[in-house]
Amino acid sequence: MNETVQEGTFPSPGHHDETACARISQMLARISDKWSLLIIRTLGPGPMRFNALKRGIGDISQKMLASTLRDLEENGFVSRTVTPVTPPQVEYALTDLGRDFLVPVQGLAEWTMANSARIEAARAIYRLRVAAE
Amino acid sequence: MNETVQEGTFPSPGHHDETACARISQMLARISDKWSLLIIRTLGPGPMRFNALKRGIGDISQKMLASTLRDLEENGFVSRTVTPVTPPQVEYALTDLGRDFLVPVQGLAEWTMANSARIEAARAIYRLRVAAE
DNA sequence: GTAGCATGGTTACGAATCGTTACTGAGGAA
DNA sequence: TTCCTCAGTAACGATTCGTAACCATGCTAC
Numbered sequence: 001m002n003e004t005v006q007e008g009t010f011p012s013p014g015h016h017d018e019t020a021c022a023r024i025s026q027m028l029a030r031i032s033d034k035w036s037l038l039i040i041r042t043l044g045p046g047p048m049r050f051n052a053l054k055r056g057i058g059d060i061s062q063k064m065l066a067s068t069l070r071d072l073e074e075n076g077f078v079s080r081t082v083t084p085v086t087p088p089q090v091e092y093a094l095t096d097l098g099r100d101f102l103v104p105v106q107g108l109a110e111w112t113m114a115n116s117a118r119i120e121a122a123r124a125i126y127r128l129r130v131a132a133e
Numbered sequence: 134m135n136e137t138v139q140e141g142t143f144p145s146p147g148h149h150d151e152t153a154c155a156r157i158s159q160m161l162a163r164i165s166d167k168w169s170l171l172i173i174r175t176l177g178p179g180p181m182r183f184n185a186l187k188r189g190i191g192d193i194s195q196k197m198l199a200s201t202l203r204d205l206e207e208n209g210f211v212s213r214t215v216t217p218v219t220p221p222q223v224e225y226a227l228t229d230l231g232r233d234f235l236v237p238v239q240g241l242a243e244w245t246m247a248n249s250a251r252i253e254a255a256r257a258i259y260r261l262r263v264a265a266e
Numbered sequence: 267g268t269a270g271c272a273t274g275g276t277t278a279c280g281a282a283t284c285g286t287t288a289c290t291g292a293g294g295a296a
Numbered sequence: 297t298t299c300c301t302c303a304g305t306a307a308c309g310a311t312t313c314g315t316a317a318c319c320a321t322g323c324t325a326c
Contacts, residue, residue: 021191022191023246023249024174024245024246025191025192027245027246027249028167028170028171028241028242031241031245032165033166034158034161034165034166037165038157038158038161041157049302049303050303050304051301051302051303057158058158059155060285061285061286061287062303062305063284063286063305063306064284065304066303066304066305067284073259074259075255075256075259076252086293087292087293087294087301087302088303088304090302090303090304097251097252100244101248103240104240104241104243105241107237107240108161108238108240108241111234111237112160112161112164113156113157113160116160118230119163119209119230121209122207122208122209122210122228122230123208125209183273183274183275184272184273193314194313194315194316195275196275196277196313196314196315197313198275199274199275200313215274219320220272220273220274220321220323221274221320221321222273222274223274223275
């Protein structure tokens with residue numbers, strides 16, 4: 001997305017500096033979108049082909065799947081191997097980096113599953129509060 | 134965002150079902166955007182006021198901060214307390230739910246920090262590969 | 267007294283992104 | 297022949313994002 005990456009200086013080690021924060025925000029921005037996390041999670045158990053991945057995720061469009069996969073490949077999370085047969089066969093798999101990344105992603109997903117009821121409850125309360133004005 | 138949630142059918146029980154996956158994807162979609170994670174992370178150490186938060190994050194616009202904070206409040210992650218003085222004083226803080234959520238979010242952020250070099254390396258390789266065509 | 271600044275937003279508008287639909291082109295099944 | 301699958305791409309409208317301006321209020325400087 002944002003291609004302008006300026007490498008900062010490290011003014012004082014130990015002190016939690018500005019550039020680290022900027023880097024986190026930049027990296028998080030690259031990673032933390034709906035489809036990336038969902039794709040990485042779906043690829044967790046093993047390699048998958050394009051349409052299998054699409055079916056596995058469910059409501060993703062071909063365009064979003066293709067472009068997000070390209071981003072993930074660019075960032076080194078997934079590998080793309082083409083077998084030139086007919087019909088064409090393209091397999092996507094997590095790289096070592098992707099498998100490492102799966103750990104915090106699964107953490108997030110598991111937390112989400114475990115706490116969806118709490119979120120729903122909070123939303124219900126919020127709706128009541130807004131309705132009461 | 135997307136309020137139309139259609140509950141699917143259960144074709145075969147025991148088989149890891151569709152609705153759980155749909156729910157995860159829905160919840161992840163609500164949570165996993167750049168600004169939400171960044172705001173939650175920034176609120177980690179303690180409550181903050183609107184402009185302090187804005188300065189803390191850096192390159193967020195008032196509009197995005199305001200609307201993301203409203204979403205986070207709606208989902209029960211942050212609380213908003215207004216002190217009616219002049220100038221108006223609005224304090225945002227993580228709720229219990231938000232503090233719980235901070236754990237996987239910090240996991241993600243720490244992973245990101247620890248592995249940003251690997252991502253950068255992967256990106257460099259990708260650029261070379263693309264340049265070579 | 268009035269020009270500027272801060273606070274916490276909202277609104278308008280252009281830009282970027284997202285999602286839906288249609289299409290590719292080769293092969294296999296009906 | 298017609299339809300389907302494979303892995304996408306192109307066009308286009310809808311949605312969202314970000315920038316800039318504005319709001320009311322009170323404080324300070326001039």
